[in-house]
Amino acid sequence: MTAAATSHRADPLESAHLSFARVLRSEWIKFTTVRSTPWTIGVTILAMVGIALLGAISLAATADMVASGEIPADAGVPDFGPRDGTEMLNLGWIFGQIVITVLGVLTITGEYSTGQIRSTLAAVPTRLPVLWAKALLVAVVAFVTGLVSVAISYAATLPILDPHGAVPDLGDGETIRVLLGVPLYLTMIALFALGIGALLRHAAAGISAVLGLLLMLPLLGQFITVEWFQDIAEYFPMSAGSMITTYATDGPHLSPWEGFGVLAIYVVVIMAAAAVLLRRRDA
Amino acid sequence: MIEAQGLTKRYGDKLAVDNVSFTVQPGRVTGFLGPNGAGKSTTMRMAVGLDHPTGGTITVNGKPFAEHTAPLREVGALLEAKAVHTGRSATNHLRGLAATHGISRKRVDEVIEMTGLHAVAGKRVGGFSLGMGQRLGIAAAMLGDPRTLILDEPVNGLDPEGVKWVRTLVRYLADEGRTIFLSSHLMSEMAITADELIVIGRGKILTQGPVQEIIDSSTRASVRVRSPQASDLAARLQRDGVTVTSVEESLLDIAGLTAPEIGEAAASAGIVLHELTPQRASLEDAFMTLTADEVEYHSADVAHSEGALQ
Numbered sequence: 001m002t003a004a005a006t007s008h009r010a011d012p013l014e015s016a017h018l019s020f021a022r023v024l025r026s027e028w029i030k031f032t033t034v035r036s037t038p039w040t041i042g043v044t045i046l047a048m049v050g051i052a053l054l055g056a057i058s059l060a061a062t063a064d065m066v067a068s069g070e071i072p073a074d075a076g077v078p079d080f081g082p083r084d085g086t087e088m089l090n091l092g093w094i095f096g097q098i099v100i101t102v103l104g105v106l107t108i109t110g111e112y113s114t115g116q117i118r119s120t121l122a123a124v125p126t127r128l129p130v131l132w133a134k135a136l137l138v139a140v141v142a143f144v145t146g147l148v149s150v151a152i153s154y155a156a157t158l159p160i161l162d163p164h165g166a167v168p169d170l171g172d173g174e175t176i177r178v179l180l181g182v183p184l185y186l187t188m189i190a191l192f193a194l195g196i197g198a199l200l201r202h203a204a205a206g207i208s209a210v211l212g213l214l215l216m217l218p219l220l221g222q223f224i225t226v227e228w229f230q231d232i233a234e235y236f237p238m239s240a241g242s243m244i245t246t247y248a249t250d251g252p253h254l255s256p257w258e259g260f261g262v263l264a265i266y267v268v269v270i271m272a273a274a275a276v277l278l279r280r281r282d283a
Numbered sequence: 284m285i286e287a288q289g290l291t292k293r294y295g296d297k298l299a300v301d302n303v304s305f306t307v308q309p310g311r312v313t314g315f316l317g318p319n320g321a322g323k324s325t326t327m328r329m330a331v332g333l334d335h336p337t338g339g340t341i342t343v344n345g346k347p348f349a350e351h352t353a354p355l356r357e358v359g360a361l362l363e364a365k366a367v368h369t370g371r372s373a374t375n376h377l378r379g380l381a382a383t384h385g386i387s388r389k390r391v392d393e394v395i396e397m398t399g400l401h402a403v404a405g406k407r408v409g410g411f412s413l414g415m416g417q418r419l420g421i422a423a424a425m426l427g428d429p430r431t432l433i434l435d436e437p438v439n440g441l442d443p444e445g446v447k448w449v450r451t452l453v454r455y456l457a458d459e460g461r462t463i464f465l466s467s468h469l470m471s472e473m474a475i476t477a478d479e480l481i482v483i484g485r486g487k488i489l490t491q492g493p494v495q496e497i498i499d500s501s502t503r504a505s506v507r508v509r510s511p512q513a514s515d516l517a518a519r520l521q522r523d524g525v526t527v528t529s530v531e532e533s534l535l536d537i538a539g540l541t542a543p544e545i546g547e548a549a550a551s552a553g554i555v556l557h558e559l560t561p562q563r564a565s566l567e568d569a570f571m572t573l574t575a576d577e578v579e580y581h582s583a584d585v586a587h588s589e590g591a592l593q
Contacts, residue, residue: 013356013386013390013427013428015385016353016355016356016384016385016386016427017352017353017356017384017385018352018353018354018383018384019385022382022383022384022385023382023383025382026379026380026381026382026383027379029375029378029379029382030368030371030375030379033371033372033375033378033379034368034370034371035370036370110368110370111368114365114366114367114368114369114370115363115365115366115367116366116367116368116376117366118328118333118362118363118366119366119367119376119380119423120380121332121333122331122332122333122354122358122360122362123354123355123380123383123384124354124383125331125332125348125349125351125354126349127349280335282328282333282334282335283333283334
């Protein structure tokens, strides 16, 4: 602790300057050095696999009851096929989106609640690279987490679904789209949550707002039956975005990719607003 | 070098910084002195682009801070202790900041060593004392070996050894030709540490210049005289340019005369003196004089408070 130690003007410092790759590396270090990160990712994967197992077990149980005559053959239970198996193992996104929301919101609001944001923005005063780096980071992490969850779910449910001929058909293009729909949907939710978190700058407010928008709006749709509300209901973020995780049906007006596009538009608008305000507001 | 021109910051209807202009020169330790709420922190935050000025400009090393390609090389800032995620270790916090500029792990270890944090570097910052938080903030400020240091209340919460270390450090860095801008509400600290002073109160610059000049111009030296014939002496000394204040029954505070002049006057009049002490004006006094009307939070005087308690 001597002042003389500061006289050392290290040569490597001469090449020190900002770049996006470096800001990204910084965000990665920050992301991986708080305990909440492994926890949220671990909980996401566990919950998603657990839900897939429950779905597969209940499918198998129903199929067994039909086979043993406990459920009459004319009760309207269809023969299960690979697509039913796919939808069962895909159910995990419903819980996964909640944890991914927490991850996305905390990635930015954790910096505001602790004061870290001032250290961050004093090092990167142009500010926007920080937001884009965080966005890239949470998007990739959410995608990989979703992908790993689906892969483990596939493997874990294989022995349960196989006897009933309900193992997802990986040779079917639409099945691949449905399975990849889960990581894609979670990616958008992570960005949605990050954007809302950046706008509100407060963890509890951000998480409530995102979950409110995702979960409450469709819930309202079940009770508010006026026609115009029903018409807009399929454009709600979760309703539209999650279409990518299921097979196309004749019902809604939006195709799965259109629905995903609607969610992407929300994300773009929110991130744009977050970027403008991040530049404009005092930190 | 830090230059502010007509710098103004308004929060709602409160003017935090009011048309402030100053220059902080390299090679000097410049103190930024003012009572709490005077606008010191706001000004420093504007220097590193955290707050946007409502009017005017502030530049660091010739440019607005955000226009530098290597901000950490230009300015190291300690703006508040523990502007750090509480769940991260000190080392990881510094690694994260260093990474934005491609600063090596070696440099991170250097600043940890320099600030005496090696024993706690692996611990989570949430458990740090205020003093350790300050050291971590200074370590972060030193990461880029910056040409300019902005330190907001750097000695807050430090133990005496830490305070001495900060003084030595800023003196050393200034002697290397760097620009050092540090704030404090402790005038005594400034008197020891700073070469130049900028005194601020309620968002306005009250005075700026070399420390000694500010003390000299803001206070008058006085002499304390104790005498059983105090009122006699007072009557004899009263004339233009001399202020005699009766502190208590036999104690006078005399400004405008030197101690020898008073002693000789007393001797020639046959007045007995029990005490004759020249009073050196301190920066504290200068500060109180300067900011008497500018303090945002006045405390009631102690005697009055005691009366209220009875």
